[in-house]
Amino acid sequence: MTLSHHPARPDQRQNQYGDIDKSLERCVELTMPARPELWGLARMSVASIASKLDFDLEQIEDLRLAVDELSIACAKGATSKSVLKLSCYWDKAGIYLDCSVVPVLIETGEQDQYPPGAFDQKELSETILGALVDAHGISAVEEGARTGWIAKRH
Amino acid sequence: MHEELQVFFDRSEAMPVVRVVGEIDLATAPQLSARLSEIPAEARTVIIDMSEVTFLDSTGLSVLVATWKRFSEADERGSFRLVVNRPAVQRVLDVTGLAKVFGVFATLEQAKAG
Secondary structure, X not given: XXXXXXXXXXXXXXXXXXXXXXXXXXXXXXXXXXXXHHHHHHHHHHHHHHHHOOOXXXXXXXXXXXXXXXXXXXXXXXXOOOEEEEEEEEOOOEEEEEEEXXXXXXXXXXXXXXXXXXXXXXXXXXXXXXXXXXXXXXXXXXXXXEEXXXXXXX | OOOOOEEEEEOOOXXXXXXXXXXXXXXXXXXXXXXXXXXXXXXXXXXXXXXXXXXXXXXHHHHHHHHHHHHHXXXXXXXXXXXXXXXXXXXXXXXXXXXXXXXXXXXXXXXXXX
16 A cells, blocks of 8 residues: 655646646545455545645545545456555645546456445445535546546535 | 444344444445344334444445335334434435435434334
């Protein structure tokens, strides 16, 4: 697992958040095995960042849940070898999260690490994301990765 | 890093009470599902005390929905009650509309009184 902090890269955000302030100051990236027992760390990290911004307690709780739902959505089809990468950007207007999980394809003979039915709650997950964040998107599998993003403004 | 989930049963009273402590997410929802399946379907009323649940996501909700369906199918007059007093848990029930489906109470005493 790695946690890195470096200046944001506007070119990576432009397509998804074309209307945000391009003078973003910070980016934190979290890379870890795509194992659900580790996602508490992602929730905690994003909540910690949000608490240093102008988000109130309810918004921070919303973000904790949204990060979890984003991870679930991106991890569909993940294997024991999959890696989850979460990038968190922020500016004066809000907070933006990109998530990707690779590889997502089950190889021959490899067991899906999630229990049967683990992703049957897709409709609930979509409802939750739609209610908690200002914008979100989940991609189909592209180049071996499933990606998603959320944006929550103050 | 990850809070363990604990599930306690109290069968000493007429209606079973299941006390859940910790975070309910993709990692722990199967454990909750397994424990809730131990409740006999013929129980007329079941109370899930979630006052010590600190996190609930869509996978946890789907476990609750499955349990609620099991009781509804067994007895249309059966009652499925949740005790919820944490805003974060109440919020996810509200935004999904499930707060109107389940009986949600602020305290265990209120849930028992129905």
